[in-house]
Amino acid sequence: MTIQVGDRIPTTQLVKVTEEGPDQIGSDEFFAGRKVALFSVPGAFTPTCSAKHLPGFVEKAGELKAAGVDEIACTAVNDAFVMGAWAKASGVDGKVTMLADGNGTFAKAVGLEMDGSAFGLGARGKRYSMVINDGVVEQLNVEAPGAFEVSSADYLLGRL
Numbered sequence: 001m002t003i004q005v006g007d008r009i010p011t012t013q014l015v016k017v018t019e020e021g022p023d024q025i026g027s028d029e030f031f032a033g034r035k036v037a038l039f040s041v042p043g044a045f046t047p048t049c050s051a052k053h054l055p056g057f058v059e060k061a062g063e064l065k066a067a068g069v070d071e072i073a074c075t076a077v078n079d080a081f082v083m084g085a086w087a088k089a090s091g092v093d094g095k096v097t098m099l100a101d102g103n104g105t106f107a108k109a110v111g112l113e114m115d116g117s118a119f120g121l122g123a124r125g126k127r128y129s130m131v132i133n134d135g136v137v138e139q140l141n142v143e144a145p146g147a148f149e150v151s152s153a154d155y156l157l158g159r160l
Contacts, residue, residue, distance in 0.1 A: 036071045038131075
């Protein structure tokens with residue numbers, strides 16, 4: 001079942017990309033006590049994700065934080081090393097926290113997994129954005145397949 005506004009984020013493990021390397025973190029710990037703008041992409045280094053989705057959140061980081069967001073995080077069904085390389089290549093510079101969901105555990109737990117096998121991607125997470133306040137979903141914006149409209153930083157910012 002897909003997570004809904006008002007639902008609590010399920011307990012899962014993610015891998016936070018840090019300068020020191022991968023750091024396992026529980027979703028309960030990561031989302032506790034603050035407001036997080038989380039967005040999910042089907043894959044690091046993929047065209048729309050690299051040209052529009054991640055850059056939009058990097059560009060709007062200051063505005064999102066001014067609107068009350070404590071942290072901006074990106075998740076994808078990729079390993080922490082790929083997410084780290086993508087962060088460096090994209091100039092994230094501490095504006096967006098990269099959360100690897102290598103096995104798709106988080107994507108499955110929130111009911112937002114997709115089958116990208118037709119494109120050689122295998123199991124992935126859908127493209128979406130959400131605002132999570134102290135572990136509870138306040139805003140959820142899930143894209144239609146192949147679209148990039150409601151999960152952008154601009155769209156999310158306009159609804160804060």
